[in-house]
Amino acid sequence: MNHSHLKSMANAIRFLSIDAVQKANSGHPGMPLGMADVATVLFAKYLNHNPDDSKWFNRDRFVLSNGHGSMLLYSILYLTGYISIDELKNFRQMGSKTPGHPEFGLTSGVEATTGPLGQGFAAAVGMALDESILKKQFRINHYTYVMLGDGYLMEGISHEVASLAGHLKLNKLIALFDDNDISIDGATCLSCSDDVEKRFLAYGWNVDEIDGHDFDAISFAIEQAKKSGKPTMICCKTIIGKFSSRAGTSSAHSDAFSEEDIKQMREKLNWNYEPFHVPEDVKNAWKKTVERAKQNYTMSFQRVTRKEEKEWIPVSSTGMTRESTGMTEENAGMTGYHAELQRRLDKHLPDNIAGVLADLKKQICELMPNEATRSSFGRVMELLTESMPELIGGSADLTGSNCTKYQHMQVINSNNYSGSYVHYGVREHAMAACMNALMKQQVMYVMTHDSIGVGEDGPTHQPMEHLASLRAIPNLYVFRPADAVETLECVSIALEKKESPALFALSRQNVSYMRKFYSDIDQSANLSKFGAYILCECSKKLKVTIFATGSEVEIAVEAREKLQEKGIGTRIVSMPCWRLFDEQSDEYKAAILNNDSIKVAIEAGSEMGWHKYIGSNGIFIGMKSFGESAPYKTLYEHFNISADHVVKCVCEKLVYIQ
């Protein structure tokens, strides 16, 4: 592949990008023009991938963290056979596979949803970490490339993930920095004086600086990076909007070009074609790069026949048998390795999990522990992680308090990736983002210390608006279990949500075992799966329904006793997950909501959102301000989150109504 070929191939990216932005009258041409050369070398000579099997597990990953330059990636995906030319013509339009910023799951060949600055970098670090762990278990072996710009490196998350990657020596991670000295407001020197090279050396990275328009330099840098024992940052000096009249200026970043601009650019580069047209020889040059990539794909499958690698059978996304590779079911066999990897890719739970959970539930129901739900969570996960090696966990320097590490778990570090626990350090944002939550990933987020129940650490450490914030996020299941049984039930549900993240808000303080108040003797039913359920029925005519979650269910039960004593029939609804309740049938919801009763909600947080269930006139018992520093029982009294206050409010309401 000589320079003349590479030039034309890069120019194909440039013109497709411009043509699409012009047609949409929206988008960002500056980055694709600047990074076309780097991207061409990477895809043409190095990236292992296969458009016919885009989910091949052992492919190299390419993450476009600077997702605003999405047309760079879409152009390549067209030229390598992932998407059609019509998709480019539909850039940024409703229903297309070419949205403004790349979206994982929507477009074949897109590895990560990017756009929010720094998130793609974090996702790439997560992928590289994943590769490091899996290569020990399955001899997985691939690189993760991530492209990013100045702004991404200014974001705080870039510090967290780069520091983590350096610490863990993720040497299969190669970052390509579009070092063009231009930000939206103007030259980067307006706002930043960082020495990026020195900064990344401080993180323990390998750092290189090259001319991002010099094909040989790009190749050499990538080859050197692949040999490095550390993650590599290649600072590619480029010109934003290269070859356009706005080259080297911030005005090249977004906005469509003028027709005159584009005409001049076509003349300058001798690209005398209609919009969206790529000449055959350039198309063929790109096709050849796919053939190169596919050879590696085939080799990867054929390696299985070598005696010493018998156990290693890389899997394709479409199944096990690959005629094209000459591999038959017979020689592939169904080794333990293969079956296990396939199970994880399919997100199938191990066969014994249902039994493990059922046994544990029985134990808990007998034990009736009064314990913090963070401890209950630890109790459940201690067992689960033993049976599920795919559960990789960690904590941002609060391992003991979060109850997230269990005796049998080994720590992952740069000398040994075969464990399943990551000490993330005080890098919460990196920890969350590495796990790619924007991409419908099945991640369990553990947030302990979930209210004023934190006590003496005071208002800076007491969540207030957090439950409301989290519940407002689409597709996130927020669980706030009341006791050990609900915690177990909620974990079981999260395991089944293959396309949703789950969040566990867990108490620091001990809570009483609540399920004992449930009348039915059958312990096997998962009551939490309804989102809300009647924990205690009233023993008189129903006048009051109390909704509560987590540590406040205990208060609800206490209030109910006092109300019943006064002859006021009271029902308790425990509500560990709003979203699950919203998904129930109208009949079920109507029965639980019972609009004829006086409705009360108790939660030691913001009222935001509760009125959907208790109505405009419902009584909310919770927080209206930030918290205070004191022992937690004092705080509950101080903020009137108590059974007596519930009783008082209900009685006032009854007088008002009568």
Next chain:
Amino acid sequence: MNHSHLKSMANAIRFLSIDAVQKANSGHPGMPLGMADVATVLFAKYLNHNPDDSKWFNRDRFVLSNGHGSMLLYSILYLTGYISIDELKNFRQMGSKTPGHPEFGLTSGVEATTGPLGQGFAAAVGMALDESILKKQFRINHYTYVMLGDGYLMEGISHEVASLAGHLKLNKLIALFDDNDISIDGATCLSCSDDVEKRFLAYGWNVDEIDGHDFDAISFAIEQAKKSGKPTMICCKTIIGKFSSRAGTSSAHSDAFSEEDIKQMREKLNWNYEPFHVPEDVKNAWKKTVERAKQNYTMSFQRVTRKEEKEWIPVSSTGMTRESTGMTEENAGMTGYHAELQRRLDKHLPDNIAGVLADLKKQICELMPNEATRSSFGRVMELLTESMPELIGGSADLTGSNCTKYQHMQVINSNNYSGSYVHYGVREHAMAACMNALMKQQVMYVMTHDSIGVGEDGPTHQPMEHLASLRAIPNLYVFRPADAVETLECVSIALEKKESPALFALSRQNVSYMRKFYSDIDQSANLSKFGAYILCECSKKLKVTIFATGSEVEIAVEAREKLQEKGIGTRIVSMPCWRLFDEQSDEYKAAILNNDSIKVAIEAGSEMGWHKYIGSNGIFIGMKSFGESAPYKTLYEHFNISADHVVKCVCEKLVYIQ
């Protein structure tokens, strides 16, 4: 002050800290034991402050970013006369001035609310930036010291603020890093391999490393730092929990010590006193340090008599006349400088502001502009910033799009601090945290591009849960104005909220001028101050009330027309600020909410919270998922946020009811 004195003074901090943690049976002794020597040298020899005038504007600032070690600061505040010994005995108890983490506004001598890791560092950078700006205008002249630990430097925000401070060469900022190699999970090497020195050099900082228990080294480092033309990071190698049996281990971080531990420590340090007792000679040594500090205070006021500094009159927090300094009203005079500074400290608006706003409102009412509310905001602030030099603004590399910089504004940079605009770079978190929003600071946060109205940039750029998240935060006024007049009214309100931050959610797309639908001819009344008001009354019997905010008010008005045509009396309530509405009288609220009508809310975001106003059975028209990438009008149709859909839902409801 010889070493023996300093040792005893530091040990006083150590034992007071331990005694308080023991008594509370809660808290963090490790940090105070480790950093007592550094803190003693700083307060004894360098910090300019005055316990009798704790708000003295020209004092040095000390920010304890590692706020968990609050007893270090509280001990010093007791020893220097800010708080009583009883407060130490009440550590972490309800109503005390010594909460778990320091809180600004609650405790005299506490400069920033800290606890969330990295926030105090950000606040300190904000303070140092403030000093740089004000020293040009008022010859303000003081240092900002910030103490922090490993965890703070792992957080992403540390990167953003350190990079900003380096870029702006904030040389009056001196950071004291508790470099003890210990985190909660264990040795810091478990999770971090950063070379902190190299990292901060990359940011353009001056860096030093010292033995944090060597008094001379501490003094020398601070003196060198004060001479530096850059911000300084002093890495103080210390031993966490020094002199205790848990010295140098993570178990020293929190948890009370055993009685035996403490007994041994008292013996080792020859500190044979009852808990909370400090011997007279040590108390006196601390008192002397206050005298030193007060001398600088007095000198600062006396300098006014020097001819060349006549115009510079530093102000005290308690007023202008200071007998103690020998300064009389006569020699102090009331120079323009002084009056202006006093005005800003008192947060008084300039006299002409009301007139400026009234004139502009009149103009807008005549002009009736159809424009994006981000542009309306720019229109208002363009004028305000001319009259209010205390308005310091900025953007995270979206200046043009946010409409936050105006023609007359000069940019603040390291060569010239006399401007009023900061190019923050892509550092949103730093930008917000520098302005200290956790501390009831009067900050206006501008969030433009506030919905799917962003259009083609797609779901990663379209806010969804954000309004709900923000509205759930105590004491934050969230404004989402519908047009230019509401924008102006909301800005006027924010200017009056001296103890609350305000947030403006503003559209990218143009919106129609809505106030023209308001019948009353009097333009001077600020309707937005009610939070919600009747924009259009129904012209028939009231059957439907439609609530809407921001860009969706336009849709509400369109829907109303269609409903009225069908004979369905419909009223529009524009609701630019929920919190203000919640603060109104019950009568006003009942009149607006009108529970007898069918209620509809339209907002292109999450439904979270709306049911408080529209009831459990109200109709919510908005978003249930993340957005899509397409032109914004297409998106509004796609997500059924349209007048026709409102009409359809209302008609269905009417059928259902009848």
